[in-house]
Amino acid sequence: xxxxxxxxxxxxxxxxxxxxxxxxxxxxxxxxDQGRMNRSGEExxxxxxxSARRAVWRASPLRGLPPHLYDQWREITFKFIPPA
Amino acid sequence: MTNYRRYLVPLRPTFLALLxxxxxxxxxxxxxxxxxxxxxxxxxxxxxxxxxxxxxxxxLGIKLANVISADLERSGLFRPLNPKAxxxxxxxxxxxxxxxxxxxxxAEALVNGTVERLRDGRLKVTFRLWDVFAEAQMxxxxxxxxxxKWRRVAHKISDEIYKRVTGETGYxxxxxxxIAEGGPAKQRVKRLAMMDQDGANHRFLTDGRDLVxxxxxxxxxxxxxxxxxxxxxxxxxILNLDTKQQEVxxxxxxxxxxxxxxxxxxxxxMSLATEGNTDIYVMDLRTRKVRRLTKHPAIDTSPSxxxxxxxxxxxxxxxxxxxxxxxxxxxxxxxxxxFGRGRYATPVWSPRSDLLAFTKMQGGRFYIGVMRPDGSxxxxxxxxxxxxxxxxxxxxxxxxxxxxxxGRGVDSGAIKLYSIDLTGYNExxxxxxxxxxxxxxxxxxx
Numbered sequence: 406x407x408x409x410x411x412x413x414x415x416x417x418x419x420x421x422x423x424x425x426x427x428x429x430x431x432x433x434x435x436x437x438d439q440g441r442m443n444r445s446g447e448e449x450x451x452x453x454x455x456s457a458r459r460a461v462w463r464a465s466p467l468r469g470l471p472p473h474l475y476d477q478w479r480e481i482t483f484k485f486i487p488p489a
Numbered sequence: 490m491t492n493y494r495r496y497l498v499p500l501r502p503t504f505l506a507l508l509x510x511x512x513x514x515x516x517x518x519x520x521x522x523x524x525x526x527x528x529x530x531x532x533x534x535x536x537x538x539x540x541x542x543x544x545x546x547x548x549l550g551i552k553l554a555n556v557i558s559a560d561l562e563r564s565g566l567f568r569p570l571n572p573k574a575x576x577x578x579x580x581x582x583x584x585x586x587x588x589x590x591x592x593x594x595x596a597e598a599l600v601n602g603t604v605e606r607l608r609d610g611r612l613k614v615t616f617r618l619w620d621v622f623a624e625a626q627m628x629x630x631x632x633x634x635x636x637x638k639w640r641r642v643a644h645k646i647s648d649e650i651y652k653r654v655t656g657e658t659g660y661x662x663x664x665x666x667x668i669a670e671g672g673p674a675k676q677r678v679k680r681l682a683m684m685d686q687d688g689a690n691h692r693f694l695t696d697g698r699d700l701v702x703x704x705x706x707x708x709x710x711x712x713x714x715x716x717x718x719x720x721x722x723x724x725x726x727i728l729n730l731d732t733k734q735q736e737v738x739x740x741x742x743x744x745x746x747x748x749x750x751x752x753x754x755x756x757x758x759m760s761l762a763t764e765g766n767t768d769i770y771v772m773d774l775r776t777r778k779v780r781r782l783t784k785h786p787a788i789d790t791s792p793s794x795x796x797x798x799x800x801x802x803x804x805x806x807x808x809x810x811x812x813x814x815x816x817x818x819x820x821x822x823x824x825x826x827x828f829g830r831g832r833y834a835t836p837v838w839s840p841r842s843d844l845l846a847f848t849k850m851q852g853g854r855f856y857i858g859v860m861r862p863d864g865s866x867x868x869x870x871x872x873x874x875x876x877x878x879x880x881x882x883x884x885x886x887x888x889x890x891x892x893x894x895x896g897r898g899v900d901s902g903a904i905k906l907y908s909i910d911l912t913g914y915n916e917x918x919x920x921x922x923x924x925x926x927x928x929x930x931x932x933x934x935x
Contacts, residue, residue, distance in 0.1 A: 449656045
């Protein structure tokens with residue numbers, strides 16, 4: 406769940422780095438900015454980051470990826486940008 | 490913040506394949522990065538398992554889970570899963586859940602716990618909240634309480650879950666005071682009544698002999714101020730809900746309306762009519778001195794302090810029609826802030842200070858809406874033949890109000906309470922034994 410609206414949306418951008426198996430299954434989904442996760446005053450970042458990470462897990466397995474390009478999509482970084 | 494979104498990665502096959510081909514087709518791509526800018530309003534699936542206990546505590550464990558599930562569901566932000574779908578039994582996961590079992594039923598969060606009776610008679614309740622995908626504990630607490638307080642323990646657990654998942658304070662361990670109405674239209678009996686936020690533990694606080702109106706909570710204590718007619722004259726009362734101690738704070742010779750506490754609980758702001766003119770006054774509860782804040786030939790009423798106590802919103806017809814104004818705490822620099830079509834009344838400042846809730850009348854319909862304190866960003870959340878009396882949940886994300894229906898059938902003319910969240914999508918009736926109006930939402934119970 407992501408609180409959207411009055412907060413400065415840019416500050417709540419979250420990057421999730423994922424590792425995929427060749428059949429598209431998500432093997433790992435990691436919040437890139439770990440430093441902000443447990444910092445006090447960053448509860449909203451944590452809320453947004455966890456929501457983004459859950460979205461990635463929920464989407465597993467990713468389908469329709471071109472198998473011959475696996476080495477290029479084995480690792481992807483998703484950047485989640487809250488709507489302003 | 491106006492609403493909640495959950496991210497959904499738009500990973501339908503064609504979309505992502507195209508995106509990837511485009512991305513990897515470009516030369517010199519070191520690392521594939523994809524921006525996701527769309528969210529979706531959708532509640533989070535959560536499994537609230539029954540709390541494990543022995544004997545009578547086993548039954549209580551089921552009731553705890555039911556109260557927590559109902560709290561979370563009514564918030565509109567969670568979708569509790571049907572316990573019949575649970576694969577792993579709660580008794581089997583006291584060490585660590587089998588997360589695969591919970592992923593299989595699409596639970597994204599999981600709640601488990603225990604309940605036992607201590608030797609001194611109190612209950613000991615433990616709970617844990619788990620992130621099913623990350624396979625990690627998100628939070629956990631232990632509570633000890635007298636058995637009669639088990640519902641409060643459940644609400645406190647709901648508050649912790651809400652806080653941990655949304656990043657905002659909860660509002661479940663709270664209560665509602667309202668006006669219970671009964672009898673024929675010409676001889677309405679109005680009594681003060683109180684209940685938990687979810688409608689449980691309902692009781693009447695007055696016997697109905699005197700007409701009571703407009704209960705309002707202190708923002709700092711389990712205390713209300715309200716208006717009651719004694720021998721035909723309005724008096725302002727304060728009632729402590731825990732000690733049941735009641736006192737008259739003012740016996741005003743003329744009409745008094747809409748008393749409301751200041752943010753520190755040390756003053757009451759209200760409107761008084763003198764010589765046919767209604768203005769706003771503030772009374773210091775320690776000295777009992779009354780000070781006049783507005784002096785205007787128009788009708789100034791329904792004052793409400795900002796949470797920092799430095800500004801006051803009120804409504805006035807000084808501009809020709811009833812509109813919302815904001816002034817400083819000394820009654821100076823009044824500025825009109827509502828400029829939409831129709832009339833605006835009863836502004837109520839959000840405890841988070843970011844919004845004013847109000848009642849609006851336009852085209853024969855009533856609306857409950859919110860706007861920023863400068864009047865911008867007006868949004869109407871609820872409407873009806875008659876909707877009035879917005880009151881904020883202590884976290885400023887939910888409102889309660891009352892609605893009277895017009896029409897035929899059993900519900901014709903019935904007056905009921907409703908809650909609605911700031912998205913305007915999650916409206917729920919708050920069930921009361923008889924007709925109900927003018928709700929007041931308490932701060933979190935300490």
